[in-house]
Amino acid sequence: MELLTLALPKGRPLAPTVALLERAGLASPRLREAERSLVTVDPDLGLRYVLARPADVPTYVEHGAADLGIVGKDVLLEARPLVYELLDLGYLRCRLVVAGPAGADPDRLLGSGVHRRVATKFPRVAEAYFRSRGLPVEVIPLAGSVEVAPQVGLADLIVDIVETGRTLRENGLVPLATIAESTARLIANRASYRLKGDRLAAIVQALREVTRHAAAAP
Amino acid sequence: MTGDGQVRLRQQVPEGVRDRLPGEGYRLREVTDRLLELFRRWGYREVVTPAFEFLEAAVAGEASRPEDCYRFFDRRGRTLALRPDMTAAVARLAATRLAGEPLPLRLSYWGPVFRRREERAGALHEIWQAGVEQVGLAGGSADAELVALACEALAEAGLEGFQVSVGHVAFLEGVLEEAGVTPAQGAAIREALAARDLVAFEAVAREAPGAELLLAVAEFRGSAQEAAARFGHLANPRIARALGELQAVFALLEAYGVAERVSLDLALVRSFGYYTGVVFEGYAPGVGAPVLGGGRYDGLLAAFAGDGRPLPAVGFAVDLDRVLTALGRQGQPPAEPALDLLLVPEPGAEGQALAQAREFRRAGLAVEVELERRTPEERAAYVKARQVREVRTVAADSRGCGQPARRIPPRPPGVVSIH
Numbered sequence: 352m353e354l355l356t357l358a359l360p361k362g363r364p365l366a367p368t369v370a371l372l373e374r375a376g377l378a379s380p381r382l383r384e385a386e387r388s389l390v391t392v393d394p395d396l397g398l399r400y401v402l403a404r405p406a407d408v409p410t411y412v413e414h415g416a417a418d419l420g421i422v423g424k425d426v427l428l429e430a431r432p433l434v435y436e437l438l439d440l441g442y443l444r445c446r447l448v449v450a451g452p453a454g455a456d457p458d459r460l461l462g463s464g465v466h467r468r469v470a471t472k473f474p475r476v477a478e479a480y481f482r483s484r485g486l487p488v489e490v491i492p493l494a495g496s497v498e499v500a501p502q503v504g505l506a507d508l509i510v511d512i513v514e515t516g517r518t519l520r521e522n523g524l525v526p527l528a529t530i531a532e533s534t535a536r537l538i539a540n541r542a543s544y545r546l547k548g549d550r551l552a553a554i555v556q557a558l559r560e561v562t563r564h565a566a567a568a569p
Numbered sequence: 570m571t572g573d574g575q576v577r578l579r580q581q582v583p584e585g586v587r588d589r590l591p592g593e594g595y596r597l598r599e600v601t602d603r604l605l606e607l608f609r610r611w612g613y614r615e616v617v618t619p620a621f622e623f624l625e626a627a628v629a630g631e632a633s634r635p636e637d638c639y640r641f642f643d644r645r646g647r648t649l650a651l652r653p654d655m656t657a658a659v660a661r662l663a664a665t666r667l668a669g670e671p672l673p674l675r676l677s678y679w680g681p682v683f684r685r686r687e688e689r690a691g692a693l694h695e696i697w698q699a700g701v702e703q704v705g706l707a708g709g710s711a712d713a714e715l716v717a718l719a720c721e722a723l724a725e726a727g728l729e730g731f732q733v734s735v736g737h738v739a740f741l742e743g744v745l746e747e748a749g750v751t752p753a754q755g756a757a758i759r760e761a762l763a764a765r766d767l768v769a770f771e772a773v774a775r776e777a778p779g780a781e782l783l784l785a786v787a788e789f790r791g792s793a794q795e796a797a798a799r800f801g802h803l804a805n806p807r808i809a810r811a812l813g814e815l816q817a818v819f820a821l822l823e824a825y826g827v828a829e830r831v832s833l834d835l836a837l838v839r840s841f842g843y844y845t846g847v848v849f850e851g852y853a854p855g856v857g858a859p860v861l862g863g864g865r866y867d868g869l870l871a872a873f874a875g876d877g878r879p880l881p882a883v884g885f886a887v888d889l890d891r892v893l894t895a896l897g898r899q900g901q902p903p904a905e906p907a908l909d910l911l912l913v914p915e916p917g918a919e920g921q922a923l924a925q926a927r928e929f930r931r932a933g934l935a936v937e938v939e940l941e942r943r944t945p946e947e948r949a950a951y952v953k954a955r956q957v958r959e960v961r962t963v964a965a966d967s968r969g970c971g972q973p974a975r976r977i978p979p980r981p982p983g984v985v986s987i988h
Contacts, residue, residue, distance in 0.1 A: 415855055415898075433857055435765035536768060544765065545732050545852035548832070552790060 352397040358417035360405035375557040418543035424533040429473045438537040441562045445512045448526040457527045470500035471510035498522040585694025595905040604699040607725045608677035613701045618658040624648040630872035631842030632657035651683035663704045664873035672705025700886030707881035709817025712847040717825035731853040736837025738844045743807030748779025763838040787836045793819040843869045855898025860891045907956045909934040914963045922963040
C-alpha cells in the first residue's frame with residue numbers, strides 16, 4: 352500500500368493531535384515515543400507522519416510533501432494556502448482578537464480618524480481586518496512576544512490569538528474585537544484529494560466520527 | 570526614482586510573468602506541439618485570436634470580471650484588455666466570423682492568457698494554454714467527446730496517474746433550489762465548494778432547510794448510475810436533466826477507453842460564470858491545482874451573436890505550465906535535443922565548414938560552426954556546458970561531409986513544429 356503522508360504540528364498542539372489520532376485509530380505507537388524523529392512511518396496503517404512547525408504544515412500540504420495536515424484555522428487565515436479544508440476537528444480552540452491597553456478608550460483605538468500601529472504575528476489577517484473596515488493602519492510584523500509591544504511603545508494595538516486571556520491580562524491588555532474563532536482543521540493537498548480520494552475519505556470519516564463524539568460529550 | 574532603482578527595474582520582469590530560458594522554451598513548445606497534433610487528429614482546427622480585444626468582448630457572458638483584466642486604451646479612448654480567457658475569444662469568433670460555417674465547429678488554440686491576480690506572490694498572470702472548443706452540438710455525446718479528448722490530452726502530454734473529475738452546474742443549482750437556500754447562502758456555498766472549503770460549506774449548509782441533501786451531495790462518491798439512483802427521486806427538472814446528461818457521458822467513456830480515468834464529482838464548481846452544463850477538471854500527481862479545466866457553456870455565444878441566437882458549445886483548456894510542473898515531478902520532463910555537431914574549421918577551412926554544416930542541417934542535424942578561435946580548454950568547457958554530442962575538425966583540404974563518426978539518433982517521433 353502506498354503511504355499517505357500526514358503533516359502534524361509539533362510543539363504544544365502535538366499532544367492533543369496524537370490523542371485525537373489515537374481515538375480515531377490512526378496513530379502509530381511510535382508517535383508516543385519520547386525520542387520521536389521528525390518523520391515516522393507506520394507500514395501497518397499505511398501512514399507516514401511528518402512533524403512540522405505549525406506555520407509550515409500548510410506549506411507541506413500545499414506543495415504535496417504531505418497529503419493531509421492538521422493545523423489551526425488561525426494559521427490558515429494568515430497563510431492562505433491553496434489547500435482543501437475538509438474537517439473542523441474542534442480542538443486547539445482560540446480566538447484571533449484585536450487587543451489594546453486596558454483603560455484606554457476603545458472607540459478612540461478603533462475609531463476611523465486615527466492612524467494606528469498594530470503589532471502582530473498575523474500581518475495579513477490584521478491588514479485585511481482593518482482594511483475591510485476602512486481603518487488606516489500600519490502593521491508591524493513581529494515573530495513573537497507581541498503582547499509587550501504596546502508597553503514599550505512599539506504599537507497602539509495588537510492582533511493575536513487568545514485562549515484564556517491570561518497573557519493579555521498580565522500585560523495590561525484587553526480584547527477589543529474578535530476577528531475570527533479558530534479550531535484545528537484537517538487540510539488536504541488538492542491533487543491528493545482527487546487522486547487518492549478513497550483513502551482520504553476513509554481517514555476523514557474516522558476523524559469525523561471521533562470529533563462528533565467529542566462534540567457530543569459534556 | 571533613483572538611478573539604482575531604474576537599473577533594477579530594467580533587469581527584472583514584472584510580478585506574474587517569467588522568462589523561458591533555453592530548455593524551458595523548448596519544453597513549453599514541445600508539449601504545445603503534441604497537444605495541437607492530437608487535437609488535429611480529433612478533427613479540431615487551429616485558430617489564432619489577437620492578444621488583446623475590446624474589454625466588452627473579454628468580459629461578455631461573465632467570462633471574466635473587468636478588474637481581473639489588464640486594461641489599456643486605443644487611440645479613440647476605448648478600453649482594451651489583454652485576453653483573460655481563450656474560450657470567450659473563440660466563442661466570439663464562432664458566433665461572428667465563422668457563423669456561416671457548417672456545424673459542429675471543432676476549433677483548437679494555443680497561447681497565453683492574462684489575468685490580474687491579487688492574492689498570491691508567485692502566481693503567474695500570464696498563463697499559457699492549449700485547448701479546444703466544440704460549437705453547435707448539445708447533449709451527452711458532445712460532452713463525452715470533450716471529456717475523452719481531455720484524458721487523451723493529458724496522456725499525450727506524458728502525464729501518468731492523472732484523473733479527470735466531472736460534475737454538472739445544473740445539478741448543483743437544482744440541489745440549491747431543492748434545499749431552499751437564500752441567494753446569499755447559495756453564493757457562499759458555491760464559493761466554499763469552488764475552494765473546497767468543506768468546513769465553511771458545512772457551516773452554511775447546516776443553516777439551510779435542506780441541510781441533509783446538501784451534505785449528502787458533498788459527501789457523495791460513486792458512479793453516475795449510483796447518483797441517479799440516489800438523487801433521481803428529487804422532482805426537480807434541473808437535477809433530472811443533469812443526472813440524465815451525466816449518465817449519457819459516462820456511458821460513452823468506456824467506448825472511448827478512458828473510463829478508469831474519469832470520476833464523478835457532484836460538488837465540482839468552476840470559477841467561470843458562463844458554464845451551463847457538464848464541467849470537468851483534470852488533476853495530476855505533484856500539482857495542487859487543476860492541470861486542465863472545461864465544460865459546457867450554451868449561453869456564451871449568444872452574448873456575441875448579433876441576433877442573440879443561442880448556440881451550444883463545450884470546450885476545455887490545458888494549463889501548460891502546470892503540466893510541465895507535473896512532468897518535472899514525475900521525473901521526465903521532455904528534454905531538449907542536444908547539439909548534434911560542432912564543426913571546428915582549421916585556419917583557412919572556414920568555407921568548407923560552412924558548406925558541411927549546410928549539408929548536415931539539411932539532413933536534420935543541429936549543427937554549430939565555431940566562428941571564434943577557442944583554445945582546447947575553452948572548447949572543452951563549451952562542449953561540456955552545451956552538451957555537444959560530437960566535435961569535428963574540418964581540415965582545409967576536406968571536401969563533402971561524409972557521415973559523422975558516431976551515429977546520431979533521429980529526432981523523437983511525433984514532434985511537429987507549429988511555427
